[in-house]
Amino acid sequence: MTAENTWTRWPSREALGGAGITRPRRLLAWAVRAVALGALLWSATTDGQVHGWTAAAAGATVVAVTALTAWGFYRTTLAHRLAPSLALAVSLLAAGAFAHLTGFGTAAQVIWCACGIGALERLPLAAALPVTWACFQAYATVGDGPWPAALATTVGLAVGGYALRLDAEARGTAQRLLAQERAARAAEAETAALAERARIAREIHDVLAHSLSAQMVHLEAARLLIERGADREQILERVVAARGMARDGLAETRQALSALRGELTPVEDFLKELVDRTDGADVVVTGERRALPAEASQAVRRVAQEALTNVGKHAQGARVRIHLDYGPGQVALQVRDSGGRRGELAGTGSGYGLLGMRERAELLGGSLEAGPGEEGFVVTLKVPG
Numbered sequence: 001m002t003a004e005n006t007w008t009r010w011p012s013r014e015a016l017g018g019a020g021i022t023r024p025r026r027l028l029a030w031a032v033r034a035v036a037l038g039a040l041l042w043s044a045t046t047d048g049q050v051h052g053w054t055a056a057a058a059g060a061t062v063v064a065v066t067a068l069t070a071w072g073f074y075r076t077t078l079a080h081r082l083a084p085s086l087a088l089a090v091s092l093l094a095a096g097a098f099a100h101l102t103g104f105g106t107a108a109q110v111i112w113c114a115c116g117i118g119a120l121e122r123l124p125l126a127a128a129l130p131v132t133w134a135c136f137q138a139y140a141t142v143g144d145g146p147w148p149a150a151l152a153t154t155v156g157l158a159v160g161g162y163a164l165r166l167d168a169e170a171r172g173t174a175q176r177l178l179a180q181e182r183a184a185r186a187a188e189a190e191t192a193a194l195a196e197r198a199r200i201a202r203e204i205h206d207v208l209a210h211s212l213s214a215q216m217v218h219l220e221a222a223r224l225l226i227e228r229g230a231d232r233e234q235i236l237e238r239v240v241a242a243r244g245m246a247r248d249g250l251a252e253t254r255q256a257l258s259a260l261r262g263e264l265t266p267v268e269d270f271l272k273e274l275v276d277r278t279d280g281a282d283v284v285v286t287g288e289r290r291a292l293p294a295e296a297s298q299a300v301r302r303v304a305q306e307a308l309t310n311v312g313k314h315a316q317g318a319r320v321r322i323h324l325d326y327g328p329g330q331v332a333l334q335v336r337d338s339g340g341r342r343g344e345l346a347g348t349g350s351g352y353g354l355l356g357m358r359e360r361a362e363l364l365g366g367s368l369e370a371g372p373g374e375e376g377f378v379v380t381l382k383v384p385g
Contacts, residue, residue, distance in 0.1 A: 015172030211249025287326030
């Protein structure tokens with residue numbers, strides 16, 4: 001921070017406000033105010049060159065004007081309004097002069113000291129120092145004690161006022177940091193909520209996309225068979241298969257909901273159930289079996305489902321080998337088919353299945369590769385786990 005900014009910078013609004021002040025310090029501040037007000041009232045009743053109702057009226061005027069001006073000074077400095085703040089500070093100086101001229105010497109000294117400390121605490125230093133100097137000069141001039149005592153008193157008051165300024169700035173900085181930390185936590189919680197929503201959306205999309213795509217394959221086949229005049233048994237076989245896929249889709253949806261609750265079955269058990277429902281498929285598991293993170297486990301399951309669906313579309317009659325390997329720090333899934341005839345429904349579907357799986361793998365810091373192998377097609381997924 002440059003020297004120019006140091007001299008012209010206002011104390012922060014957090015520093016000038018009352019937020020963050022502990023209860024003991026708040027009680028101490030009110031005690032100081034009460035002492036100052038008591039000194040004013042005592043002076044109004046004991047000092048003065050006049051007595052009776054005239055003294056009471058003059059004293060009440062001094063106290064009321066001082067209180068209203070001090071309140072206005074607090075509000076204008078809180079709003080960082082320099083001209084009104086300086087005008088009110090000058091008004092406090094004038095109120096002290098009026099009290100002194102009417103014989104309320106103690107009240108005048110209290111007003112000047114409070115004004116000097118308040119200016120040093122709440123105004124930019126370039127504006128505070130002249131006001132503070134004027135207040136303390138007036139205090140020292142009208143004092144009855146020796147000048148060394150007056151000098152020591154004014155220096156002590158100045159040091160105290162600046163200490164109050166530094167303390168308020170430290171409290172204001174703490175308040176800003178606390179507000180920033182709360183905002184960061186709120187943003188983090190919102191980000192986590194959005195990430196969780198995205199994860200739920202991916203799970204629902206993957207389950208529905210796989211299930212509905214498989215049902216569409218069989219229903220489209222049934223439609224083609226009807227158009228070609230096929231016999232009833234062939235059409236019924238496709239309809240029954242579609243119904244089975246709907247049933248499996250419902251089970252997968254329930255499983256996805258269980259996964260979102262953290263209730264996942266082991267991946268190898270899922271793959272065995274998957275190949276049991278697929279003709280010509282088998283599964284091999286190598287490596288030391290262990291529980292996988294939920295996202296990695298779901299990625300393995302979805303890629304296996306998508307790969308088997310694609311085999312049914314593009315390589316009918318092929319043998320499929322699923323290999324799950326628990327390696328150090330990662331898990332790898334390979335789905336390899338032996339090649340087969342292109343199905344009549346190869347053109348159905350959106351074509352984004354493997355692309356979505358690749359995006360899922362990359363979000364987890366893994367990879368997915370798909371392409372022709374020695375005989376048929378190979379899909380390889382690697383994710384941390």
